[in-house]
Amino acid sequence: MSLRQNAFLLVVMTVLVAIMGAWSGDPMLAGAWRLPLGLLLLGLAYEGWITTRAHLSLTIEPGQRGILGRSESLQLSLQHRLHRDALVELAPDAPALVEVDPTVQMLLAPAAAPARTHLRITPRRLGEHVWPGMRTRIAGPLGLAWWPKRLATDFKLSVMPEILRDDSQHLGAVSSGARPRQISGAGSEVLQLRDYRSGDPQQLIDWKATARSGRLVSRDFSEDQHLEIVIAIDAGRTGALRAGDLDRFGHYANLAARFAEHAIAQDDRVGIVLFADRPLAALAPARGTGAVIRIRQLLAASKLAQAESNPLNAALRIRSLVRHRSLVVLLTDLDDATVAGQLASAARLLLPKHLPLIAGLASPEAEALRHAPAHSWLDPYEALAAQEYCARLERNVLALRALGAPAVLARPDQLERAVFDAYAGFRQRRRV
Known part of the structure; x- marks a missing residue:
């Protein structure tokens, strides 16, 4: 309970009356302070009784889903059973891995209808998050006190990975993605019509075009190119390290979901492997919308393992x-020297039968520190450490490329473009 302005006025009045009674020496005035104090206590008792009959309840609109890393709005509905309007303050709470706007909201809840408001949230981890009780307090009708209440919400937020959207917030999603290469082959789509050449089989002749032109016309078909793709995601201990707005695993999961959706649109087959010290989950490559749905469901239900990652076991799987x-x-970290050795072994195991593309996150903070001007005695040492860290990452990338395994290292906001561009290049050069 927190006192409000009217209560403080009664408290001040009680003190002043008590002082006046003590100075006056009049026995009648000496006990007059009991009147404002009694009014205060009676008022508080009345407000406490009224607020217990309010039966405050808070509901979050069900069926809402969050997108990892994307700011969303939850609709809240506050109700009570009083026959008068009620003033309520709401202090937002959220699960540990969901960021929420901490601004305290003040609502005037009418007597016959719910008061509605919105709560801005940003999920930072995949999975299902149970919403905690919300801290509220209702104002007493006499303006004497705030009465605290913790309201249960009975709400679970399901957080899914990002979807493929052609907007400015996600570079390289659609604009730089792969497109079918139109070359002559034995596919099912007509590429062009041309004059008949001696030796063309009869099934290549387009009889309608022949009848219109009065000469033999043959058809060329585009060559079908259907790739098999496996996305391997590092879900080990280092996946919990923060990299910009999300942790590393969050960036990997969003990229994997969007890349799978884009590759399926090219009629490729896509599968997924989650690994830490051992393979945690796997889906064989499949084609169509069903494959995208299964991949997104697997990512949404995934959790980080508190173990060191071993890409070699993932390569065996x-x-x-x-x-x-x-x-x-392969979406994993490139900054650990021991992991780099395991990555090299995993690349050797996959090559030459498969084509591994190893992608990792660079640290924007380290890149900024390596060239930052010195302002104190400690700054040169921090710059040297950042330079060594970035140089080690670059050496690891060069070592993987020397083995024949393409490797990309990019900032969190540029990793998606790098992977999509590499995928487009592989399709155009027919490396898979």
């Missing part, structure tokens, strides 16, 4: 998962 030559997109 990938070799058993796919029999034909495939593009393996």
